[in-house]
Amino acid sequence: MKQTIQSVVMLGAGNVATHMALALKNSGVEVLQVYSRTFSSAEALASRIGCPAISELDELSGRADLYVISVSDDAIAGLVKHFPLKDKFLAHTSGTTGMEVLNAATSRAGVFYPLQTFSKEVAVDFGEVPLCLEAARDEDYRLLEQLAGRLSGTVAGVSSEERRQVHVAAVFACNFVNHMYAIAADLLEENHLSFDLLKPLVQETARKVMHTAPGSAQTGPARRNNREVIETHLRMLDANPGFREIYNFVSESIINRYKEDNKQGTE
Amino acid sequence: MKQTIQSVVMLGAGNVATHMALALKNSGVEVLQVYSRTFSSAEALASRIGCPAISELDELSGRADLYVISVSDDAIAGLVKHFPLKDKFLAHTSGTTGMEVLNAATSRAGVFYPLQTFSKEVAVDFGEVPLCLEAARDEDYRLLEQLAGRLSGTVAGVSSEERRQVHVAAVFACNFVNHMYAIAADLLEENHLSFDLLKPLVQETARKVMHTAPGSAQTGPARRNNREVIETHLRMLDANPGFREIYNFVSESIINRYKEDNKQGTE
Numbered sequence: 001m002k003q004t005i006q007s008v009v010m011l012g013a014g015n016v017a018t019h020m021a022l023a024l025k026n027s028g029v030e031v032l033q034v035y036s037r038t039f040s041s042a043e044a045l046a047s048r049i050g051c052p053a054i055s056e057l058d059e060l061s062g063r064a065d066l067y068v069i070s071v072s073d074d075a076i077a078g079l080v081k082h083f084p085l086k087d088k089f090l091a092h093t094s095g096t097t098g099m100e101v102l103n104a105a106t107s108r109a110g111v112f113y114p115l116q117t118f119s120k121e122v123a124v125d126f127g128e129v130p131l132c133l134e135a136a137r138d139e140d141y142r143l144l145e146q147l148a149g150r151l152s153g154t155v156a157g158v159s160s161e162e163r164r165q166v167h168v169a170a171v172f173a174c175n176f177v178n179h180m181y182a183i184a185a186d187l188l189e190e191n192h193l194s195f196d197l198l199k200p201l202v203q204e205t206a207r208k209v210m211h212t213a214p215g216s217a218q219t220g221p222a223r224r225n226n227r228e229v230i231e232t233h234l235r236m237l238d239a240n241p242g243f244r245e246i247y248n249f250v251s252e253s254i255i256n257r258y259k260e261d262n263k264q265g266t267e
Numbered sequence: 268m269k270q271t272i273q274s275v276v277m278l279g280a281g282n283v284a285t286h287m288a289l290a291l292k293n294s295g296v297e298v299l300q301v302y303s304r305t306f307s308s309a310e311a312l313a314s315r316i317g318c319p320a321i322s323e324l325d326e327l328s329g330r331a332d333l334y335v336i337s338v339s340d341d342a343i344a345g346l347v348k349h350f351p352l353k354d355k356f357l358a359h360t361s362g363t364t365g366m367e368v369l370n371a372a373t374s375r376a377g378v379f380y381p382l383q384t385f386s387k388e389v390a391v392d393f394g395e396v397p398l399c400l401e402a403a404r405d406e407d408y409r410l411l412e413q414l415a416g417r418l419s420g421t422v423a424g425v426s427s428e429e430r431r432q433v434h435v436a437a438v439f440a441c442n443f444v445n446h447m448y449a450i451a452a453d454l455l456e457e458n459h460l461s462f463d464l465l466k467p468l469v470q471e472t473a474r475k476v477m478h479t480a481p482g483s484a485q486t487g488p489a490r491r492n493n494r495e496v497i498e499t500h501l502r503m504l505d506a507n508p509g510f511r512e513i514y515n516f517v518s519e520s521i522i523n524r525y526k527e528d529n530k531q532g533t534e
Binding site for chain 1: 485
């Protein structure tokens, strides 16, 4: 068995696949092919990598050291079922799917999960992306670890169960956070105000938790259990029942969290 | 009337009052006194400024160019009611309270609202804090504008109604965002994992919306309407019914927002 991974095939051409394939190429790994069910998607990524695009699994090269499966969670099992090569090293990049989904195609299963949010058009410094690794075999884990170390400064061994927990936490800290930004932008737009006004606040809110526990950094009307302000805000959101409901639930959750603090009384 | 504000009295000694008083002092404004109902709070801030602390309104100096009221929203009206000096220039720093609350004490009402999150122990670059201004009289608006320009690079005239809208948006973009971080930190801690793992994701999520509209930056299982992952996450949150409910509501809100996109079908 080789001591390092020198070549990969990328299966998938979405946001994660795109950034992963580019990072692999930049770190000197040869990307042999990009596969996607949709040829135009495969072609869009392959042209950035400078490798062939394929949309049929039976065109897969047999000589890759690693096959990276970076498709949506609900498509992984189907792809594995039709994977035509035997006992290759397969790793998926999903936060939620267990490693065992790969067992249908190989005894050399692994996970290579980048804990970051990717958009195709936004460049990401992959060196800052924590990579969560898992492998069925120790020697494969070492191969992934060596590969991950070439891509990123943060590499962690994370079991399938832990990875699922990390992923749920990431949904709160990234996807839900972004949705809060989106609601804020909508509310401002409805009033012909610019989201630019909020940008320093957005940055400071994220910056603060780099060195303060988020629980200690909480501010705002719900933190102070200021019912008057909360009621005013709820009335202002009457025209947006969906946003109103979120405002209400999240405020109650904050009030509940700091109940004991507020009982002591503050100025 | 003076052309610039050279001296202020700070009424309040909380997070906003603290950062505001320090920023005023640093920009060369004389802070004559710090008032708080609680003497020890007034003293804690006054000692950082190097000015007298008072806890009785009848000790207020009559010679300040501006009296900044930076107390909690529900305490403003009471303070104004007992304000002992006539026709002074009063400005509050609240996002939600209308300017008219000051009319009981003066015809020279104003608002000086810093759109930022402040914690007493965390330093803030006030030059980056957008200041939202309002004043009953044009000449007072110009005084506030001149003062604000000494403190910050971003100054905007914002009416009481607009300010309330901005404040609701800020609650989503800051307070609710921070609560999402706190939930993520809790979930990781329950599994003996460190919040450090998520820090690059937190930073990238905020960084992305500096140049991409938040609505376009959305990622994650709800964005893709991936019901299988959402159901898995909800089951994992069974032990935390409060977090489960937020997960459910926010996910439905995201799904709803991108319904049309997902109808088109994506890989």
